[in-house]
Amino acid sequence: xxxxxxxxxxxxxxxxxxxxxxxSIAGLVREAAQRALxxxxxxxxxxxxxxxxxxxxFFEGVMKPEMYLADALGAVNKPMFRVHTAGSVGGSTGIVxxxxxxxxxxxxxxxxAFEKQSEGNAQFALGGGKGASIGAGGAFAPFIxxxxxxxxxxxxxxxxxxxxxxxxxxxxxxxxxxxxxxxIDKVKExxxxxxxxxxxxxxxxxxxxxxxxFTDEDGGKAASKPPAWVLATAMKSEPGWYSGRDPxxxxxxxxxxxxxxxxxxxxNPREQIDCAELYVPFxxxxxxxxxxxxxxxxxxxxxxxxxxxxxxxxxxxxNMSGGVLSSNPIGASGLLRFAEAALQVRGLAEDHQVGGANxxxxxxxxxxxxxxxxxxxxxxxxxxx
Amino acid sequence: xxxxxxxxxxxxxxxxxxxxxxxxxESDLVLRSTREVIAQVGIDKSEIGFTVSGSCDYLSGQxxxxxxxxxxxxxxxxxxxxxxxxxxxxAMYEAYVRLLQGDIDIAMAVGVGKNSNSDPSTxxxxxxxxxxxxxxxxxxxxxxxLQARALIDSGKATERDFAEVVVRNxxxxxxxxxxxxxxxxxxxxxxxxxxxxxxxxxxxLPPTTDQAAxxxxxxxxxxxxxxxxxxxxTGIDHRIEAHLPTVRKDITTSVSTRIAAEAAGVxxxxxxxxxxxxxxxxQELILRESLGLDxxxxxxxxxxxxxxxxxxxxxxxxxxEAANQIIKNGKNRTLAHTTSGPCLQQNLVCxxxxxx
Numbered sequence: 092x093x094x095x096x097x098x099x100x101x102x103x104x105x106x107x108x109x110x111x112x113x114x115s116i117a118g119l120v121r122e123a124a125q126r127a128l129x130x131x132x133x134x135x136x137x138x139x140x141x142x143x144x145x146x147x148x149f150f151e152g153v154m155k156p157e158m159y160l161a162d163a164l165g166a167v168n169k170p171m172f173r174v175h176t177a178g179s180v181g182g183s184t185g186i187v188x189x190x191x192x193x194x195x196x197x198x199x200x201x202x203x204a205f206e207k208q209s210e211g212n213a214q215f216a217l218g219g220g221k222g223a224s225i226g227a228g229g230a231f232a233p234f235i236x237x238x239x240x241x242x243x244x245x246x247x248x249x250x251x252x253x254x255x256x257x258x259x260x261x262x263x264x265x266x267x268x269x270x271x272x273x274x275i276d277k278v279k280e281x282x283x284x285x286x287x288x289x290x291x292x293x294x295x296x297x298x299x300x301x302x303x304x305f306t307d308e309d310g311g312k313a314a315s316k317p318p319a320w321v322l323a324t325a326m327k328s329e330p331g332w333y334s335g336r337d338p339x340x341x342x343x344x345x346x347x348x349x350x351x352x353x354x355x356x357x358x359n360p361r362e363q364i365d366c367a368e369l370y371v372p373f374x375x376x377x378x379x380x381x382x383x384x385x386x387x388x389x390x391x392x393x394x395x396x397x398x399x400x401x402x403x404x405x406x407x408x409x410n411m412s413g414g415v416l417s418s419n420p421i422g423a424s425g426l427l428r429f430a431e432a433a434l435q436v437r438g439l440a441e442d443h444q445v446g447g448a449n450x451x452x453x454x455x456x457x458x459x460x461x462x463x464x465x466x467x468x469x470x471x472x473x474x475x476x
Numbered sequence: 477x478x479x480x481x482x483x484x485x486x487x488x489x490x491x492x493x494x495x496x497x498x499x500x501x502e503s504d505l506v507l508r509s510t511r512e513v514i515a516q517v518g519i520d521k522s523e524i525g526f527t528v529s530g531s532c533d534y535l536s537g538q539x540x541x542x543x544x545x546x547x548x549x550x551x552x553x554x555x556x557x558x559x560x561x562x563x564x565x566x567a568m569y570e571a572y573v574r575l576l577q578g579d580i581d582i583a584m585a586v587g588v589g590k591n592s593n594s595d596p597s598t599x600x601x602x603x604x605x606x607x608x609x610x611x612x613x614x615x616x617x618x619x620x621x622l623q624a625r626a627l628i629d630s631g632k633a634t635e636r637d638f639a640e641v642v643v644r645n646x647x648x649x650x651x652x653x654x655x656x657x658x659x660x661x662x663x664x665x666x667x668x669x670x671x672x673x674x675x676x677x678x679x680x681l682p683p684t685t686d687q688a689a690x691x692x693x694x695x696x697x698x699x700x701x702x703x704x705x706x707x708x709x710t711g712i713d714h715r716i717e718a719h720l721p722t723v724r725k726d727i728t729t730s731v732s733t734r735i736a737a738e739a740a741g742v743x744x745x746x747x748x749x750x751x752x753x754x755x756x757x758x759q760e761l762i763l764r765e766s767l768g769l770d771x772x773x774x775x776x777x778x779x780x781x782x783x784x785x786x787x788x789x790x791x792x793x794x795x796x797e798a799a800n801q802i803i804k805n806g807k808n809r810t811l812a813h814t815t816s817g818p819c820l821q822q823n824l825v826c827x828x829x830x831x832x
Contacts, residue, residue, distance in 0.1 A: 094576065115607055116606065148561065149533060149538075151606070152606065153602060153603075154532070154533075154599075154600070155603055155816070155817075158604075158716075158818075158822065159604060159606065161716045161717070161822075162718050162719055166716050167717055167718050168731065168732060171822065172569075172570075172714075173560055173561050173566075174558070174560055174561075175533075175559055175561040187558070191573060194573050194576035196576070216539045326558055327556065328557035329551045329553075329554040330552065331543065342552075342553060342554050343554035346553065346554045462557070
């Protein structure tokens with residue numbers, strides 16, 4: 092689809108925590124960007140344009156913070172762009188950055204997404220900045236109950252996802268939660284938040300940032316470390332409510348995946364894709380997205396979780412980084428998924444590396460499970476041969 | 477001209493009448509402006525390959541406000557869609573880059589802002605550095621006044637020059653059906669008013685406006701199906717400067733505008749008409765110089781941002797007005813500019829050309 096090939100040559104993220112009181116917002120984003128520059132063997136002056144993404148400005152109480160962050164991100168006298176597409180924003184930020192290179196507008200682009208949730212009240216902001224917010228868990232729990240009823244999935248599937256993602260997170264040095272001693276019993280016994288979601292099946296609230304550096308084909312080939320190649324990008328939106336809508340299995344989720352598979356030439360996602368980073372803020376979204384993205388047949392997603400296929404050593408690992416369940420700086424969460432997919436095909440994911448990963452997908456979703464951003468990345472421009 | 481597949485044009489533009497206080501929701505404003513521009517170019521909405529909007533949660537007074545606005549697009553089946561927390565002119569830039577991917581031919585960009593929800597001197601205090609500026613209660617007007625004072629001190633302009641900008645823009649606005657502030661005024665009459673922020677008077681400040689606007693862009697030959705004389709985007713660039721005005725070397729000039737204008741190729745030929753987004757009267761003087769415009773360019777025949785100033789929409793309207801000069805008014809080469817942030821921190825410059 093793209094005009095010109097795009098390579099990912101730099102990835103950086105902060106250590107995600109409940110509260111990064113040691114840094115300002117500027118310090119937080121700079122920490123991620125600096126790590127991406129080091130990874131790319133670049134300096135600030137090498138970057139031609141910056142794309143900044145984050146969820147609602149109400150999270151920190153700063154309107155259009157990219158204005159204030161221009162200095163910290165080395166954007167002075169350069170183009171700086173601000174994306175906001177709700178929860179999918181991290182993914183959109185990566186896609187917009189990659190398009191600036193594929194279109195030939197710029198040679199080297201820095202996409203950065205962040206959230207410093209400890210500076211404000213996330214629950215208040217998630218409710219649109221109004222009182223009586225039911226939060227994201229309250230919004231998604233009915234969809235999850237509906238999925239369980241329809242699929243006949245046993246109740247322990249959600250617990251299994253919660254354990255698996257936290258064990259992966261324990262291997263990721265940047266993860267907020269490192270719960271190496273988590274067990275099914277601990278999840279099962281944790282407090283009920285939004286039936287059927289228990290405390291340990293829910294994402295944390297984190298401070299964190301993620302940075303990705305894109306360059307063109309020449310830049311990718313000249314990179315000092317293996318690049319990841321952007322094979323396809325897609326953003327699809329549908330209304331949050333409409334007559335006949337299926338929020339458990341949104342049409343936009345299907346359309347987004349179909350566009351990616353078509354562009355890359357994927358005909359059997361389960362077989363051809365080596366691993367996936369999916370936006371799973373609440374445990375049950377793993378099987379739900381496996382189905383809505385056509386990796387598993389309808390009603391069969393939970394069986395992939397149950398069989399261990401989605402574990403780090405399984406045949407279709409999901410959320411090797413620990414996922415949103417292990418770190419959730421909301422605006423950055425999507426870009427963290429996209430970055431982890433790239434790390435995997437670069438072979439740089441260390442303790443959470445999937446052996447021989449050549450083709451990976453990443454996804455982020457937002458608002459009322461209605462906005463979807465997705466990309467496929469490869470260790471080469473043609474990983475399917 | 478015979479367009480290549482990488483040539484992108486604005487083929488349609490619709491704006492709603494500006495209002496001091498609209499009773500419509502943002503979603504309704506988006507619905508009306510997009511329906512109008514779609515009807516204008518005579519396509520079905522299913523032909524639009526990408527839709528992107530620019531709006532601001534803080535202006536609408538709630539987080540995720542753009543989410544409801546997307547209901548205006550009719551997204552069943554799902555569409556390619558995005559949003560920027562920037563003026564609609566930057567949404568137009570994203571649409572332009574998206575069209576350059578080459579897989580779609582038509583895109584729509586929207587800007588919407590209900591500025592009447594808040595008092596700008598209160599609201600815009602949170603647009604600044606949250607640790608050093610916002611706690612001081614610094615507002616856009618105050619920082620603009622400091623910039624105006626610097627301009628006066630530099631000897632480049634006087635308060636009378638500021639008032640002359642206002643008189644000309646308000647007079648131009650008389651012939652613009654989409655102007656909120658218009659009429660015949662004298663410089664002496666304006667200068668008799670009290671200061672709001674010394675040396676700025678009420679007339680030097682932007683009005684508060686609720687408005688929406690939308691443009692449709694098309695790629696390559698497809699543009700001729702939608703518009704007899706498309707406004708081709710022959711140059712576009714945007715730049716940002718340091719946030720704190722005190723960090724910038726000289727706030728009586730706009731470095732980011734100058735770089736963007738050079739990158740957009742403004743100086744490659746004469747500019748017939750320029751639509752400049754100067755929220756404060758004196759900033760038009762700074763911008764004219766930084767854009768490299770001479771006396772042959774007609775500036776703001778619409779009345780510019782002093783005639784209507786819906787933050788998040790005003791920049792896209794400059795693009796639409798400059799495009800209409802080509803589409804409807806026979807001009808050959810026009811310029812659109814928009815700005816964001818304190819003291820002209822961020823600037824976008826777009827050069828449009830018609831077939832000759």
